[in-house]
Amino acid sequence: MPIKIIAFDADDTLWHNESIYVSAQTQFKQLLAHYHSPEWIEQHLYQTEMRNLAHFGYGIKSFALSMIETAVELTEGQITGVDIQKIIDITKAMLAADVELLDHVAETLASLRDAYTLMVITKGDLRDQEIKIARSGLAPHFRYVEIVSEKSPDSYNAILQRYDIEPTQFLMVGNSLRSDILPVLELGASAVYVPHHLTWVHETGDASTIEQPGYYEIEHLGLLPELLTRLGR
Amino acid sequence: MPIKIIAFDADDTLWHNESIYVSAQTQFKQLLAHYHSPEWIEQHLYQTEMRNLAHFGYGIKSFALSMIETAVELTEGQITGVDIQKIIDITKAMLAADVELLDHVAETLASLRDAYTLMVITKGDLRDQEIKIARSGLAPHFRYVEIVSEKSPDSYNAILQRYDIEPTQFLMVGNSLRSDILPVLELGASAVYVPHHLTWVHETGDASTIEQPGYYEIEHLGLLPELLTRLGR
Numbered sequence: 313m314p315i316k317i318i319a320f321d322a323d324d325t326l327w328h329n330e331s332i333y334v335s336a337q338t339q340f341k342q343l344l345a346h347y348h349s350p351e352w353i354e355q356h357l358y359q360t361e362m363r364n365l366a367h368f369g370y371g372i373k374s375f376a377l378s379m380i381e382t383a384v385e386l387t388e389g390q391i392t393g394v395d396i397q398k399i400i401d402i403t404k405a406m407l408a409a410d411v412e413l414l415d416h417v418a419e420t421l422a423s424l425r426d427a428y429t430l431m432v433i434t435k436g437d438l439r440d441q442e443i444k445i446a447r448s449g450l451a452p453h454f455r456y457v458e459i460v461s462e463k464s465p466d467s468y469n470a471i472l473q474r475y476d477i478e479p480t481q482f483l484m485v486g487n488s489l490r491s492d493i494l495p496v497l498e499l500g501a502s503a504v505y506v507p508h509h510l511t512w513v514h515e516t517g518d519a520s521t522i523e524q525p526g527y528y529e530i531e532h533l534g535l536l537p538e539l540l541t542r543l544g545r
Numbered sequence: 546m547p548i549k550i551i552a553f554d555a556d557d558t559l560w561h562n563e564s565i566y567v568s569a570q571t572q573f574k575q576l577l578a579h580y581h582s583p584e585w586i587e588q589h590l591y592q593t594e595m596r597n598l599a600h601f602g603y604g605i606k607s608f609a610l611s612m613i614e615t616a617v618e619l620t621e622g623q624i625t626g627v628d629i630q631k632i633i634d635i636t637k638a639m640l641a642a643d644v645e646l647l648d649h650v651a652e653t654l655a656s657l658r659d660a661y662t663l664m665v666i667t668k669g670d671l672r673d674q675e676i677k678i679a680r681s682g683l684a685p686h687f688r689y690v691e692i693v694s695e696k697s698p699d700s701y702n703a704i705l706q707r708y709d710i711e712p713t714q715f716l717m718v719g720n721s722l723r724s725d726i727l728p729v730l731e732l733g734a735s736a737v738y739v740p741h742h743l744t745w746v747h748e749t750g751d752a753s754t755i756e757q758p759g760y761y762e763i764e765h766l767g768l769l770p771e772l773l774t775r776l777g778r
Contacts, residue, residue, distance in 0.1 A: 367637050369672035373606040380613065381633055384626040393622030396629055400614055404600050438671040439602035439694040461672040 314544055315502065317477050318424060319458075321486030322434035322441065325533070327448055328412045330510035333375065336402050340379050343395055347387050357382045369461055371437030376403035407440065411447040414508075416534030421453040423537055431456040433471060433484065435463050435491060463491035465498045472499070485536065489517035493527065502526035502543075506533055547777055548735065550710050551657065552691075554719030555667035555674065558766070560681055561645045563743035566608065569635050573612050576628055580620050590615045602694055604670030609636035640673065644680040647741075649767030654686040656770055664689040666704060666717065668696050668724060696724035698731045705732070718769065722750035726760065735759035735776075739766055 323329035337357065341350040348356075360378045368374035379399050383391045424430060432454050434441050441459045445451055456475065460467045472482060479501040486492025487508040494517070496503040503526060505519055519529060530539055556562035570590065574583040581589075593611045601607035612632050616624045657663060665687050667674050674692045678684055689708065693700045705715060712734040719725025720741040727750070729736040736759060738752055752762060763772055 367640050368606060369670075371606075373601060373604075373610060376610060377606060377633060377636075380629060384630045384633075387626060389626030389630070391626045391629070393617040393620060393624045396613060396624070397617045397622070400610060400617075403610075407600050437602075438692065442694055459671065461675055 314481070315428070315483045315540065316481040317429045317431065317475075317483070318540075319431045319433045319471075319482065319484045320421075321484070321488065321492045322432055322444065323436070324487045324508040324510065325414070325485060325492070325506060326417050326432075326450060327414060327444065330508070332406050332409050334510060336375070336379075336406050339402050340383075340399065343398060344383060344386060344391075347390075353382070353386060356386055360385070369437075370435055371440050372403055372406050373437060373440075375406075376400065379403070407443075411444050413448065413450075414533065416532050418450070420533045420536055421450060424540070425453045428540075429455050431458065433458045433460065433463070433468070435460050463488075463495055465495040468495055468499055468501075472501075483540075485533070489519060489522070493517075493519075493522070497522070497524040497526055500526070502528070504536065504539065505529045506531070506536075547714070548661070548716045548773065549714040550662045550664065550708075550716070551773075552664045552666045552704075552715070552717045553654075554717070554721065554725045555665055555677065556669070557720045557741040557743065558647070558718060558725070558739060559650050559665075559683060560647060560677065563741070565639050565642050567743060569608070569612075569639050572635050573616075573632065576631060577616060577619055577624075580623075586615070586619060589619055593618070602670075603668055604673050605636055605639050606670060606673075608639075609633065612636070640676075644677050646681065646683075647766065649765050651683070653766045653769055654683060657773070658686045661773075662688050664691065666691045666693065666696070666701070668693050696721075696728055698728045701728055701732055701734075705734075716773075718766070722752060722755070726750075726755070730755070730757040730759055733759070735761070737769065737772065738762045739764075739769075 320326055337354065341353045344353050357378065360382045361375065364374060364378050368377055376399065380396060383395065383399060421430060430453050432445065438459050445457060458471050472479060479499045482501040483504060484492055484496040484501065485504045485506060487506055489505060493503040493505050528539055530536060553559055570587065573590070574586045577586050590611065593615045594608065597607060597611050601610055609632065613629060616628065616632060654663060663686050665678065671692050678690060691704050705712060712732045715734040716737060717725055717729040717734065718737045718739060720739055722738060726736040726738050738761070761772060763769060
């Protein structure tokens with residue numbers, strides 16, 4: 313059956329996101345620079361984030377709490393209230409950051425919206441993601457927006473059921489092998505991997521091991537219409 | 546048209562929630578007891594929460610960040626890292642808290658689920674709410690679960706449209722006049738106010754001023770079936 317519905321991941325597929333985290337981490341490392349090396353801080357922060365994922369889930373507020381916890385631990389409680397407030401201010405700036413679209417996104421969505429039903433499937437904090445979709449200016453292109461707490465075969469399947477979509481008609485586009493590609497292929501749907509030069513290590517994987525049918529990789533979103541034409545033949 | 550769809554708010558309508566916040570606040574006030582009076586801390590925390598609502602939205606992680614910010618401010622930066630970690634631990638315990646159903650909830654839902662389409666409409670953190678619904682054991686009663694970032698006439702309207710529901714067939718049940726009752730009445734649907742003895746001051750209002758048709762008030766959820774029988778006549 314030909315592809316009818318195209319779903320896009322949002323962060324680092326439609327707009328820059330990881331760069332905001334990287335820049336916040338840089339500020340965080342500067343804040344703790346007289347205690348530890350940047351490498352040690354980064355490693356410890358990642359461990360704290362992984363440990364806290366089960367408590368806090370994804371998103372900027374979770375990241376904020378993990379930064380604060382890391383700061384307390386790495387300074388053995390010596391971190392000052394003023395520096396804690398600086399961490400909170402870093403995260404407020406993250407939440408207020410402009411949404412910067414990736415190259416080719418606006419024109420690609422505009423060119424596809426008439427021939428396909430377009431949707432967003434993104435994970436993370438409900439409110440953060442809603443605000444970004446609104447700020448992006450892309451909302452009119454999307455028929456549906458689904459914000460989920462975790463991207464698993466089950467959560468994709470629930471969405472397909474909700475909108476009565478056959479897996480063979482469904483194509484997911486994203487930059488995370490773990491979240492956007494593998495669970496979708498598992499359902500028998502198609503998935504297009506668009507690597508992003510900054511991808512959180514938690515979301516990466518080895519594309520060369522993927523052997524399921526329905527898997528495609530393109531260098532940037534501007535190449536999606538051409539791929540779709542090829543698939544439609 | 547008779548009521549066909551009944552939507553329930555979750556926190557303090559189906560299960561205890563505000564009590565978890567009240568208990569966390571008590572611990573927070575004890576933590577800062579050698580700096581300020583409980584009243585002053587409580588007042589300042591509420592102000593911080595209101596100021597941060599636009600940044601952080603609702604939920605436990607937002608509350609955590611507001612407690613930390615309040616602690617820094619009220620101690621003029623003197624708060625120790627150890628106490629900051631205690632605040633984070635308080636919020637982890639909140640997230641892990643058991644879901645305790647309110648009286649009459651389980652049997653009322655069981656008695657209504659065959660005659661009506663039941664759904665949950667709750668606001669707050671996506672992940673927190675999903676976890677609570679799963680832990681509550683009530684999930685099988687609900688056909689749909691909608692977690693929104695804000696309860697406004699627009700957000701209710703989007704839900705009615707999504708499921709093709711006429712306002713006259715729709716009844717919302719909840720403990721917040723601001724979030725569960727007023728926006729629903731504004732759409733011409735019905736709303737049942739079930740006051741809870743602990744309701745966050747941000748969510749309260751004056752029920753005696755409500756004059757729209759379709760407004761009802763009951764003392765507890767066990768009285769809902771009787772009310773519905775009365776309305777159906």
